Amino acid sequence: MLDNVGLNKNERAAQLVRQSGAWFLFLPPYSPDLNSIEMAYSKLKARLRKKAARTFDAVCQALGDICQLVRPNRMQKLLQSCRI
Numbered sequence: 001m002l003d004n005v006g007l008n009k010n011e012r013a014a015q016l017v018r019q020s021g022a023w024f025l026f027l028p029p030y031s032p033d034l035n036s037i038e039m040a041y042s043k044l045k046a047r048l049r050k051k052a053a054r055t056f057d058a059v060c061q062a063l064g065d066i067c068q069l070v071r072p073n074r075m076q077k078l079l080q081s082c083r084i
Contacts, residue, residue, distance in 0.1 A: 002026050036081040 044066060051062040
């Protein structure tokens, strides 16, 4: 299983892989717009920036506060869309 980086599409490497009896399975192109977890992290980071926490303890407290804002049904939908 390979991502779509150019190095993984090298013809000589492909020959060697085929000769060994293996085959390629390329992952679909990455798109953060289609990735639910990326959208969730984006929201989390935006709220964290808004809190302006600058120390370790303040960041931990801010993350705890932010997590309290997430409704359980919203988290369930997010995890289902990520197939977790």
